[in-house]
Amino acid sequence: MGSTNSTLLKIPNVEVLMQETGFSPAHIIRLHDRFKALDKEGRGHLCPHDFGAIKELAMNPIGDRIIGAFFSPGKETVDFHTFVKILAHFRPVDKDRPKEPNSPEPINSRSNKLKFAFQLYDQDKDGKISRDELLQVLRAMLGMQVTDEQLESIADRTIQEADLDRDDAISFEEFRKSLEKINIDHKMSIRFLR
């Protein structure tokens, strides 16, 4: 395994990374190659501009929100470790993993996947999805296919169904409850990252 080992050695703290994220060495190497390909100027970290250069991401209705998910508040760059950790959210759930009581929750658990999706809605990070934030997302996803009135009524109905404590906003718990029956693993996983 000569060439693969030497690449792994170049990545600092790669053992810790593999343990935290659950990625195999082969995946880490692929992601490292991809990271280097995105980092066109070879600075060792990515900025929002590098993500914006991905054509399909630019065409995605919520592309900018996804890019925002990689950058923690205040930070302008993302290094390889953070890149991998965020992508670890999209690993399919390990069904045969033994449940150790004291180990931290894996990054790709159902709860963490839901948290990732929640932050795509909750842009001001106040822990709640307000009516305005919901409208913004709806507008982004549906584009010009629906009228303003339809948009408003969709938002109203969604909040009505999900908002249990009647504060006109959806908290994370209410979000989680409304998605009880959805197969999160199927919808929020990328199969090749298994």
Next chain:
Amino acid sequence: MESYLFPFDSLICMLLGISFTVWFTLLLVFIIVPAIFGVSFGIRRLYMKSLIKLFEVSELMLSVSVILQRGSAEPEFDMSDIFYFCRRGVESIVDDEVTKRFTAEELESWNLLTRSNYNFHHISTRLTALWGMGVLIRYGFLLPLRVTLAFTGVGLLVVLTSIVGLFPNGRMKNYLSDKVHLMCYRICIRALTAIITYHDSENKPKNGGICVANHTSPIDVIILASDGCYAMVGQVHGGLMGVIQRAMVKACPHIWFERSEVKDRHLVAKRLSDHVADESKLPILIFPEGTCINNTSVMMFKKGSFEIGCTVYPVAIKYDPRFGDAFWNSSKFGMVNYLLHMMSSWAIVCSVWYLPPMSRMEGEDAVQFANRVKAAIARKGGLADLLWDGGLKRGKVKEVFKEEQQKLYSKVLVGSSEDRSRS
């Protein structure tokens, strides 16, 4: 009555005759002649680009319709709808030019083939109309065209290699044999509407070496052989395949084994080494996985080909599943069924990477060498590097691996009991 029908009759005949001639001329000019000379008008690439646009349009229609048509009159929204876009976005971050789509088993966007339509029922009339038109085009126009080309290609291969076989051995014969093989494989490529991108052609296999590639379908052979000349290895078949094999071997030395010889590992190894030792013979093409894998992973390479001790030229082949799934599940479909499937798909798009040659290093045994080559191929083609033996599809786990696991387990047991006794 009869005189009334006569002019009508001859008019139809004339029309048929003219259309047949036009059809044949077009075929010849646009497909067969470029195949002979190895040039391309770029028609297939144009076709591929328009197909991609078509899929994008249908995908847009599908995604919006799915979201809008849940429920009766009012478009209903679900909080989970964001997952679709989120996942697509992250997929585009993770994917790169080298590996486009990994969801060969389940396509997010429907490529208008019913066989890949699992969850999408009648969603919108426009989409169904598009699909209907697609069926007409594929079965009414593309399939007959492709079958004609396939017959032409195979027929020419048999006839021309037999003719070349009449020549005395020498440079002229080799030259002609190369040209004939290349030409016929190129016609077969066009028969499948295969759009292939070759990368790193400077690493193409040379004489006296072995070319090793991952295996997804029998088409792999045609794809590689249309870009270079190889000596094929395989079992002797009966019927049409047998005819083709016998004709091919007249023009240049291929290695065909009888069924009984295949079991004898030493005999196989000897024949391969003899062939490789002869510098004038073409590089051997081998698929070490031994069975067709569904093109998302590279399974274990059998070590036989790596024991011969010559230069190995690895090649990675990756199919783009958007245009049609090239995987052949031989336990489910027969060869003819599979070929029909292939010929009624939109196209077969794939990428081929020629990797730099590798040789066995000091102190490395055949299995380690095989793993090293496999890892290189998996990495280049973006295929997940799996440890499983591809033969598992048909057989049981080899005893060696079971033993390894038993050894590990016993070490754990014995180790822990030792600790206990010490404390």
